[in-house]
Amino acid sequence: MDDLITSSANPRLKLIRKLRERKVREQYGLFYVEGIRLVAEAIQQGWPIEMLVVAPQRLSSEFAWQHVEQARQKGVRIIEVSAKVFESLALKENPQGLAAVARQRWTPLSMVNPNAGELWVALEAIQDPGNLGTILRTADAVGAKGVILLEHTTDPYDPAAVRASMGAVFTQQLVRTTQEEFLQWCAQTHPTLIGTSDKAHQDYHEFTYPQGLIVMMGSEREGLSPPYAALCQTMVAIPMVGRVDSLNVAIATAIVLYEIFNQRRQRGSWPGLGANEE
Amino acid sequence: MDDLITSSANPRLKLIRKLRERKVREQYGLFYVEGIRLVAEAIQQGWPIEMLVVAPQRLSSEFAWQHVEQARQKGVRIIEVSAKVFESLALKENPQGLAAVARQRWTPLSMVNPNAGELWVALEAIQDPGNLGTILRTADAVGAKGVILLEHTTDPYDPAAVRASMGAVFTQQLVRTTQEEFLQWCAQTHPTLIGTSDKAHQDYHEFTYPQGLIVMMGSEREGLSPPYAALCQTMVAIPMVGRVDSLNVAIATAIVLYEIFNQRRQRGSWPGLGANEE
Known part of the structure; x- marks a missing residue:
């Protein structure tokens, strides 16, 4: 069962917001990816994803839901949030309702x-x-x-x-x-x-x-x-x-x-x- | 003698701030140019300039002052403002203390x-x-x-x-x-x-x-x-x-x-x- 978060003060969401800062991204080795296209590409590429953030009220695209399903089957944690909470995370106006927290990957x-x-x-x-x-x-x-x-x-x-x-x-x-x-x-x-x-x-x-x-x-x-x-x-x-x-x-x-x-x-x-x- | 403005509520400065909006730029046919390099280029190109905005406390570059002088001699209106007022206009952090309001120019x-x-x-x-x-x-x-x-x-x-x-x-x-x-x-x-x-x-x-x-x-x-x-x-x-x-x-x-x-x-x-x- 997915987690459902309706308070934007939730600690996980606070962490996501902090990922806007480079220092925090480097500390955790994570980054934030927003939008259907980018998240879908990460999933298709088999990129290491820590969690998906989904705002069902904002996400109507079937293409997007297919990718959410695919990630879920691979064991990726899915967090469902209200449209309002999603907007509090989003970097863009009118966000598409799909985002991911992904792991940074560096090649030596x-x-x-x-x-x-x-x-x-x-x-x-x-x-x-x-x-x-x-x-x-x-x-x-x-x-x-x-x-x-x-x-x-x-x-x-x-x-x-x-x-x-x-x-x-x-x-x-x-x-x-x-x-x-x-x-x-x-x-x-x-x-x-x-x-x-x-x-x-x-x-x-x-x-x-x-x-x-x-x-x-x-x-x-x-x-x-x-x-x-x-x-x-x-x-x-x-x-x-x-x-x-x-x-x-x-x-x-x-x-x-x-x-x-x-x-x-x-x-x-x-x-x-x-x-x-x- | 130059105008010296120390209040950021001055109507001319209010207009400059409004030039961030396309509607206002089009209404007046004007735009705002910030930074030594860009303003100097406008002056060198003989571009129609309505006024220069100078913050002497922020402007140490001799190159910049030469261009201000050149514009003054051509009859361009120069407005001197305090560093604080200039920052209230500026689009960038740590602005260089030189800006211009220039006229739009369209080719048929x-x-x-x-x-x-x-x-x-x-x-x-x-x-x-x-x-x-x-x-x-x-x-x-x-x-x-x-x-x-x-x-x-x-x-x-x-x-x-x-x-x-x-x-x-x-x-x-x-x-x-x-x-x-x-x-x-x-x-x-x-x-x-x-x-x-x-x-x-x-x-x-x-x-x-x-x-x-x-x-x-x-x-x-x-x-x-x-x-x-x-x-x-x-x-x-x-x-x-x-x-x-x-x-x-x-x-x-x-x-x-x-x-x-x-x-x-x-x-x-x-x-x-x-x-x-x-």
Whole structure:
């Protein structure tokens, strides 16, 4: 039998509300996922879910109920709440009545293997969770393996990142590492790193990208910092002819990723492979 | 002598606060610009500014003061406010102490001339002002002329759009039009329209884009609606190999714009031309 909660002061709901804070998310290793589409994707991907929160008064979609049923059969705890209580949890207005508390999943850096042909993105000091989520979404589209978050990067489990990822947070592998660990790992494994900089002389479109590589992107304001830029075999620039002196970081990442993707497609080394196929 | 305002209940400041609402922005034809960089860009571009708002206690940048001085000499009204009053206006935390109330500027549809080689973007029903601002920023980067807002598109003068544009709102021409007017104009001028759709058979990367054209982008959720899709000579698709079934609209726009830009560069028909040069 499901739990039914009608008081928004319930301790479990209080915890959910606290998951808006990164500190609390990290303390428990949990995050909050809202909306039918995202929760369904998590269930379909077999993502570890701690509990589902359902507001039956707000949930009419049959597609949604099928997924609730599927999760229930797998033993996921379901909490039913009133529409009002659900709204007190929700981040969006007019929420759809389905949310989940899911477990964070981190891939160790040692699992990253660009030398085997994998495409990865590494992000330094990205501040905006919306940008991070959008980068995950594009990385999914081009069949990248995942994203490496170099220290001081915003949290991919921030609700805004999860939402902007449109579910790619469940398909892309997420690695977080320190500069020290990353430098050490590079010294051992010699991955191909390609950085971006508006000061580079190499046009991103005229460069031939090797099959396996890590695309290194710097922060919105500062670009890639010297220790990371020094690691890159090549720095590429995206030309611009307007007045504004830079591109949005998610846009710049997408332009480079699609160039790599197009070259792979042209070489025939990317015959419609999905991100999770081998 | 500048006006000095220390009460945040001052009617002029009340008006500024109301400019957060689209209705009020449209009623007065004004918008609010915040931050040194954006205000400086508006002044450099000779943009029509109604007044500058300066918080001397918060404004230490010499670069900013030079621009304030330049605006003053051109006869722009300068309002000085206390740090506290400025914070009551500001949209961001820790604002930089410089803002402007600027006049909206709209280009009539009849000035759009893709047949003369101009590159334009037309947006249908884009909802998110951050996406719109980011599209303006990318359009600036590839030397597009401007953006045509088909009805029910969010406001480019929304503070979030202005901020995300990084100043491209001052360099890109902005056109707004109804479906009826747009259809009529197309029937008369026969512009080349290229639409995007994830269902199209034409790969965006294998298509040769003509020199002058309008790239038609649909909304975040729905894509391009049938009346606009029917107008397009060609619909192109951006291939994806992941789980997520679409790209962010600002990302999709950027990928197509950079493809067009790269083809122009390869043809040599785009030798470093700036957006505002002919």
